[in-house]
Amino acid sequence: MQIGYTVPQYGAFADPDFIRQASTDLEAMGYNSLWAGDRIMVPLAPSDPYPGGDGTIPPAFSTFFDPLTALTLAAVSTREVRLGTSTLNALWQPPVLLARMLTSLDLLSRGRLDVGIGLGWLRDEYTATGVPWQGRGARLEETLDVMEAAWGSEVVEHKGTLWTVPPSHIDLKPFQRPRPPILLAGYTPPALERIGRRADGWLCVPLPMPYLTSLWEVALQSAARADRDPSALRMVVRINPMITDSPAPDDQVPYVGTVRQIGDYLLAVAEAGAHEAFVDLQTTSSSRDQFMDVAHQLITRLHAG
Template sequence: MRIGFAVPQFGVFADPDLVPDLSRALEDMGYDSLWVGDRILGPLAPSDPYPGGDGVMPQQYATHLDPLLALTLAATATERVRLGSSTLNALWQPPVLLARTLTTLDLLSHGRLDVGIGLGWLRDEFTAAGVPWERRGDRLEETLDLLEAIWASETVEHQGRLWTVPASRILPKPAQRPRPPILLGGFSPAGLERVGRRGDGWLATAMPLPHLTGLWSQVLRAAEQAGREPSRLRLVVRVNPTITASPADPAQTFARGTVGQICDYLRSAVAAGADEVFVDPQLIASSPNEFLDLAKEFITNLRAG
């Protein structure tokens, strides 16, 4: 079982001085990977409900560090852990500039980057970024086309609906060849089909296991239909847990329960096909000490199992 944890980034943890020390401590505890998320604002009158809980976006997300700069701080403070985004809303910036930043991060980390990309769910953020909400899937497809060409091809030339790149050399290339792994989020039929057709894996959130395995089977079928080897795709499951002092309803332990119950769920997810799980406690921890105490409790429990 590969086990990850969140990079401190949101709410009280949106402090660049915390990122190196806490990231180094997480690596020393034995975590396999560190992960960032992506937000740009907390609207006072949201255009869309938050896709979880009671539909209200947690207030912590209104205070945030840039995900790739936070990941850069984590990279410089660590030596071994993989570094991922779950998920990066890649549609908010031109692919050529995004490729440059991600290439630099992969080189800086000596090839430890996992590029996790999602479409986003909040129209207000697209409005603020000046990016159309409509045809997000098409925008992502062309973004992936460009990222792959920039990373793998000696000469890059692109003429698409959204972007034009004249025949050029774009150097350097990432440390990982032909490119860093690309993991995709998404839960719609089109999103799951895209994961199977184009991604190196699926970034899922914790949910009841029958639902998780049902969606994962859609990804694997799409990979097979695209002529790809389904067994080469990775399933990464993220949990933002609510920790309870006493045992919670077993049907809810994908989201809430004791640390032991949450860990039991994560072990069950691995048994059902997940390659990696990671925990983000930034919605429940109130201090760096509590953040690290939870990290220690989770990895001790998960490794013991």
């Protein structure tokens, strides 16, 4: 299983110099991938609760470095590590512009980009960006249509419900052909059906194993119905643990635990079929030193098996 870590990006970690140095150091430690998330703001009276903990949005989300800029800094600071978004809220910008940004980053990194897309959970962010909350699934489908046309067609043309692209030359194409891998988030059967039908993998969080495997089976069956190879789909698991000095109760892992417990959980996830997992400590680390120290301890634990 591939192991990743997040690019320092928000709260106390949203510093360009730290992003560059941490990216270089994390690659040297042996991490396979670096990931960036996408938030805009922390409303004073949120429209929706945060999907974790007690529902309170982490205050660190009020300082959030742009994900594609963070990955650009990571790209020029590294050589081989893959670079992913988990997740990019792709509906907040026109798809022809998003396709150009992602193409540029894929070229800059010489084909190391994984495009992880989600729909978000906070209606306030849709209000702030002028995008309707309703109809997100259909908007995502057409967004993917436009981006795939921009990436793959010699003459790009699209006429849909939301966007029209007249026949045009868009000759800047991604380094990866026919396009960078697309990973989608979601936890409903329609979301997993979409993953199997047109994506390259699933971005998920720790779930009870029966629920996780049942959703994954929806994606695999959808891929088969679409005459795609189900075995080519990737499952990528994100965890946001609170690291403790003393062992946590088993029922709190991987949300809380020692480095050993979190490492053991990641090894178990690999045995359960996950292709990749990555760790984000930015809401639970007290300092940059701890952020990097845990990264070193964790990869050492995983390499030791």
